[in-house]
Amino acid sequence: MRRQAPVWQAPWGDVYVTGYDLVSSSLVNRTLSHVPPVGEVAEPHSAMRDWLMYQEGAAHAALRQALQQPFVGKGAAVLRPVVADAVEELLGDAELSGDVDVVTAFTRAVPERIICRLLGVPDEDMSMIRAWSGPIRNILDAGFDDAFGDRPNPADEMSGYFVEHLRHLLAAGRMPPLLTGLPGLVDALGLKAAGRNIAFLAFAGHETTVHLIGSLLFHLAHQPAQWSALRADRGLAANAVAETLRLESPVQKICRWPLEPTAIAGHEIAKDQLVVLLIGAANRDPAQFPDASRFDLGRARQNLAFGRGAHVCIGRALAEMEGVAVLEAALGRWKSIEPVAWQWMDNSSIRGLDALTLRLTA
Numbered sequence: 001m002r003r004q005a006p007v008w009q010a011p012w013g014d015v016y017v018t019g020y021d022l023v024s025s026s027l028v029n030r031t032l033s034h035v036p037p038v039g040e041v042a043e044p045h046s047a048m049r050d051w052l053m054y055q056e057g058a059a060h061a062a063l064r065q066a067l068q069q070p071f072v073g074k075g076a077a078v079l080r081p082v083v084a085d086a087v088e089e090l091l092g093d094a095e096l097s098g099d100v101d102v103v104t105a106f107t108r109a110v111p112e113r114i115i116c117r118l119l120g121v122p123d124e125d126m127s128m129i130r131a132w133s134g135p136i137r138n139i140l141d142a143g144f145d146d147a148f149g150d151r152p153n154p155a156d157e158m159s160g161y162f163v164e165h166l167r168h169l170l171a172a173g174r175m176p177p178l179l180t181g182l183p184g185l186v187d188a189l190g191l192k193a194a195g196r197n198i199a200f201l202a203f204a205g206h207e208t209t210v211h212l213i214g215s216l217l218f219h220l221a222h223q224p225a226q227w228s229a230l231r232a233d234r235g236l237a238a239n240a241v242a243e244t245l246r247l248e249s250p251v252q253k254i255c256r257w258p259l260e261p262t263a264i265a266g267h268e269i270a271k272d273q274l275v276v277l278l279i280g281a282a283n284r285d286p287a288q289f290p291d292a293s294r295f296d297l298g299r300a301r302q303n304l305a306f307g308r309g310a311h312v313c314i315g316r317a318l319a320e321m322e323g324v325a326v327l328e329a330a331l332g333r334w335k336s337i338e339p340v341a342w343q344w345m346d347n348s349s350i351r352g353l354d355a356l357t358l359r360l361t362a
């Protein structure tokens with residue numbers, strides 16, 4: 001597609017954009033809206049419609065400002081010990097040797113535990129967050145209507161949980177690290193929309209990082225020379241994380257809707273026609289990344305895995321911190337990791353492993 005039709009209209013009407021330059025410029029194209037037309041993504045009353053990523057303009061800017069505060073500046077220093085504790089608790093376990101499904105053992109649990117602690121979710125409620133997140137991931141891929149029709153959907157249920165959770169936090173007056181601005185957020189949005197967005201943060205804040213960590217170990221298990229290079233020079237850990245994000249971008253595609261008739265590379269697109277930006281394809285564009293399918297620790301770290309422009313990921317630093325922390329712990333623990341068996345997820349929006357058995361040798 002990249003070579004023959006970098007902007008391609010499918011027979012069902014949606015437009016797909018694949019090349020690095022075109023995806024990159026489309027991400028900052030203000031004619032392409034983030035707000036789904038009615039009937040797309042979720043029905044009008046769904047909690048998902050309030051999510052930050054589906055807002056535009058001033059409403060988006062104000063909400064983003066409120067949510068991203070703890071991630072910037074000194075905020076990162078507060079996140080680091082939470083990350084370190086979770087990694088130590090889950091990878092410090094002496095049982096982790098021999099053939100281990102690392103997805104079950106820790107790649108899913110580390111980011112889940114971190115986001116729950118950062119949002120003040122009690123450990124005993126973490127299993128509910130997991131139970132809601134899988135179906136939400138599937139809605140984002142397959143569409144809301146096909147999956148749920150009129151039935152209550154997991155995004156609404158998760159939001160309901162967070163509305164109650166926020167109510168308790170406000171009553172107790174003790175805010176967890178990512179919710180220091182909660183009183184202001186609730187004043188500005190009301191409890192319901194605030195709860196919906198914190199539910200979104202809980203989902204977005206781990207469902208992608210889980211796959212970053214799984215894919216990272218997958219590639220290093222397949223390339224012992226790179227594993228050895230990292231053991232010799234831990235300073236390369238951030239490169240390994242960036243290269244995994246490029247090669248196995250956890251967010252593979254992003255949707256936009258033109259506010260008016262427009263054109264991308266001369267291809268005319270109607271108002272409200274769905275435009276799908278294929279980040280995964282852009283990040284493997286050989287025009288941008290020579291020998292693009294090769295995992296290469298020496299490559300520049302710049303890629304589109306976290307998006308670009310006004311909606312660029314607010315959790316980037318946290319996700320990278322988690323990837324590096326798990327990798328450093330793994331490098332310290334295991335002399336070698338070898339692939340035994342794996343299963344990629346059946347999902348075209350989120351790329352990652354459902355299972356990954358590695359032979360871990362201390």
Ligand code: HEM
Nearest residue numbers: 052053204205208209212251305306307311313314315319
């Ligand atoms: C490897 C991990 C991650 C990847 C690959 C990733 C990827 C992305 C991408 C591509 C976007 C842009 C969406 C768009 O333009 O429509 C985005 C937005 C977002 N991400 Fe992440 N993300 C990751 C981790 C996180 C974490 C850890 C958090 C929070 C703790 C987070 C919170 C968000 C939020 C709130 C947005 C919406 C921003 C906005 O619309 O202004 N993400 N992410």
